[in-house]
Amino acid sequence: MDFQVPNTLAEQIANYLAERIMTGQIRPGERIHEATTATELKVSRASVKEALYTLERWHLVDITPRKGASASRLDAEHASELYDVYMHLLLMLADRLCDRWQEEDKPRMLNVVGAVIEQMKKPSADITAVVEASFEVMEVCCELVGNPYLTEALSNFKPAVSRAYYLSAERYRQGLAQTSQFFTQLPQAVLARDADKARALIQDFAEHQKALIQQALAPENGERAGAR
Incomplete structure (x- = not known):
């Protein structure tokens, strides 16, 4: 999936990351770093953070205080x-x-x-x-x-x-x-x-x-x- 800037930026970031998690490009348990993702997609860290909260609501990401976000594990x-x-x-x-x-x-x-x-x-x-x-x-x-x-x-x-x-x-x-x-x-x-x-x-x-x-x-x- 090629990333394109949408009308709702945080939602599009969430969709982009969700596809990578669902298809296994981001592996279960793998950390998702806000700064790295923001740099990769040329967006703000605030937008990435908002997207990660959306992914948490979608049961695709676990967010732990002081540890950040990681793809939820699935067994x-x-x-x-x-x-x-x-x-x-x-x-x-x-x-x-x-x-x-x-x-x-x-x-x-x-x-x-x-x-x-x-x-x-x-x-x-x-x-x-x-x-x-x-x-x-x-x-x-x-x-x-x-x-x-x-x-x-x-x-x-x-x-x-x-x-x-x-x-x-x-x-x-x-x-x-x-x-x-x-x-x-x-x-x-x-x-x-x-x-x-x-x-x-x-x-x-x-x-x-x-x-x-x-x-x-x-x-x-x-x-x-x-x-x-």
Whole structure:
């Protein structure tokens, strides 16, 4: 990613660093020095500091008094805890979506879901594209539900969950058949306003995804997994 000066400088710095953390260019536990980053990006240390606070909110950075910031460590146990909280937020979203969607929302929901399924049908599925399309479904659902607090909470979890997917990309690829089935069945439950069915689908799918991530981040599967 080439750094470009944005309208909101601190947010763009945060996005730039987030991509490097999520893709492993900045390793778990690695220090992020304000002065070095400011020099590299030709920005002020104040802007970098603000960006680091944003990354802390996104669960990508740990900030320790007198020690500074470092990329948060990620192992199977903490990925599991992260995904459990994220799953419960998704369950809340599904409950409200089943209750609040309107007939005019139906084409938009089906379009974003269809885009995910199309990405997974490609001969060599691009995991990054699949993950981004999946989050697009979540974001559209958040807009339809219209709960700003739930939207903010889910948005703050998106980078950390994306990071877990990227670090376990090959395992995630192995689960694409079940992912496709999930995205086929979930809209049917939501459009039928069957909240119980939607919750069951999300819970089953989340447990499956969590297991894949735990396997990929287990210590024997690579040096990039770490403990907080």
